[in-house]
Amino acid sequence: MKFLTTIAAAALLMTTAAHANDLGSTGITWGVDTDAKWDFDAEALSIVTTPGLAYGIGGIEFSMETDLDVYKNDEFALSDAFDTLTFDLGADYALGGGMSVGADTTWDIEAGEMTGTSVTASFSF
Numbered sequence: 001m002k003f004l005t006t007i008a009a010a011a012l013l014m015t016t017a018a019h020a021n022d023l024g025s026t027g028i029t030w031g032v033d034t035d036a037k038w039d040f041d042a043e044a045l046s047i048v049t050t051p052g053l054a055y056g057i058g059g060i061e062f063s064m065e066t067d068l069d070v071y072k073n074d075e076f077a078l079s080d081a082f083d084t085l086t087f088d089l090g091a092d093y094a095l096g097g098g099m100s101v102g103a104d105t106t107w108d109i110e111a112g113e114m115t116g117t118s119v120t121a122s123f124s125f
Helices: 002-013
Strands: 028-039 044-057 060-065 068-072 086-096 099-108 113-123
Touching: none
Parallel strands: none
Antiparallel strands: 028 044, 044 060, 044 068, 060 086, 086 099, 099 113
16 A cells, blocks of 8 residues: 555656746746656655756856755655755757757765766767
8 A cells, every 4th residue: 555655646746847947038047857766676765856047148058956855765855955965067058960068067065065077078869
């Protein structure tokens, strides 16, 4: 019964769609993405919500988002989500023709340092 209740809750939460909402004509957009995951091996449900902001100017899009645990290890975890807060920062530039370049890093507020910095180039067709 616990399994069916958990699956029903996850299905309800997974219907949340990601939308980018414009803040007037400022070029700033915001959105929230919520993912629910059931791990069959561990028999555990996790729900993560990811609020984010983006700003585009001159072909470059700057972004900032963070992952907040809502439900983890069979308990409500949102009250602890702000204890170890990190921000994912990025910048992407579209070169045209399906090509783009970007840079990403993670800023750990508690440690006061940036980690996981990377530069990417991609081609999509």
